[in-house]
Amino acid sequence: MGERPLVVTDDDAVLDEVLRIAAAAQVEVAHAPAAVARSVWRAASLVLVDAAAVPAVAAAGLPRRPQVVAVCGPDLDPVPWDACIRLGVDSTVRIGESDEALIALLADAVTAGGGEGRVVAVLGACGGAGASVFATGLAVAADVRQRRTLLADCDGWGAGLDVVLGVEDGGAFHWQDFAAPSGRLSMHDLRHALPVLPVGNRRISLLCHDRDRTGPVGPDVLDVVLRSGRRAGDLVVADLPRHSDAVVDVAVDRADLVVLVVPADVRGCYGAARMAARLDVLGCRPVLVVRGPSPGGLGADDVERAVGLPVLARMRPQPGLARDLEQGRPPGTDRRGPLARAAGTVLDRLDGRG
Structure with a gap:
């Protein structure tokens, strides 16, 4: 089984919102700053990257991996699409508008039985x-x-x-x-x-x-x-x-x-x-x-x-x-x-x- 889902952000407000949504999904998540370690990046079952931090994370040269989602705060506009492409972001969700989708992503990333049922x-x-x-x-x-x-x-x-x-x-x-x-x-x-x-x-x-x-x-x-x-x-x-x-x-x-x-x-x-x-x-x-x-x-x-x-x-x-x-x-x-x-x-x- 992979590690817990990972939230990458330097913004306490975004972190609090993601933690609230994770609680609704009954999923524990880990947190790392934008300067995330490569080992932590690789091990997570799902990575939620604060969209505002995507340019910095993309510039760090982290390896490509599946299950990377950009999380947008309600006031972020526009989304840094070029940096999302470089980082290999699969999709974007906006807090307050896509909470149900984010709950489903978190729940699906957790397999408590050690494998697919x-x-x-x-x-x-x-x-x-x-x-x-x-x-x-x-x-x-x-x-x-x-x-x-x-x-x-x-x-x-x-x-x-x-x-x-x-x-x-x-x-x-x-x-x-x-x-x-x-x-x-x-x-x-x-x-x-x-x-x-x-x-x-x-x-x-x-x-x-x-x-x-x-x-x-x-x-x-x-x-x-x-x-x-x-x-x-x-x-x-x-x-x-x-x-x-x-x-x-x-x-x-x-x-x-x-x-x-x-x-x-x-x-x-x-x-x-x-x-x-x-x-x-x-x-x-x-x-x-x-x-x-x-x-x-x-x-x-x-x-x-x-x-x-x-x-x-x-x-x-x-x-x-x-x-x-x-x-x-x-x-x-x-x-x-x-x-x-x-x-x-x-x-x-x-x-x-x-």
Whole structure:
């Protein structure tokens, strides 16, 4: 992970304004004068240069680097464009007019998880396909690999993953508790407010709906959660509803990988084909996880041909799954079981290993 964002200025008023904006973004920044050291200049994740100091900084012969932004005070006019070009400034923002843009830049420059996060969207081809079970198994497999994971139940009309997993009393924070989205969210604070699945290293946070306040997830709120999880370096597993709405559109658009869980039967094939056509309109080509048993003898290759999408993983029936779910035990904890192996295959693809 890079160093904190750096503010380069000799003007206390400009520094105070940037610190105010950084506080709104919940980001700590470092400060250096216009005579900034080369090592400090190189190491920062983002450099905000007071536009009035750009000529002096450009004359210092510092090495070119990405993520250099000129910050203009409200009274600076004109901007020293020639010096900005010499310094390699990517963009300019004006305090008081572009505060939201500056907050977003600061937030995006910080990756508290030590790397870029990932988003996986999981959908079922038909009712009872097992998408929620697979989404949970995927989160459990990620926990085994020491990945900090948020399992997001995005279906406002389902039974609730917290009930399925036996943690309905584990936390008081739900989707409905989000205030109006501002584009930023502290994943550290959110993780501490959410129930945690009692499995493995206890890293799996669960975001569900309040049963007393029913309704769908707001697409803007979901977008904030997915972006914030990515910035924090987390894996976000989004368990999506099958019906078409703005939530599905946002999750599919943000996802690094979309998984369609298909039962190995005729009904599953027809449902998967219809779902694939809908996702194609969104510019998405999902991968298939084919779940047995197959009452009619359909194999994964048959499903692949019928749906016209690649099969990433084949999954035999999970022994004891119904009993585990009834007793509130997270599925996929058996590392040698079919669910864990299929989830591991998906994680390998996500990490570029499969």
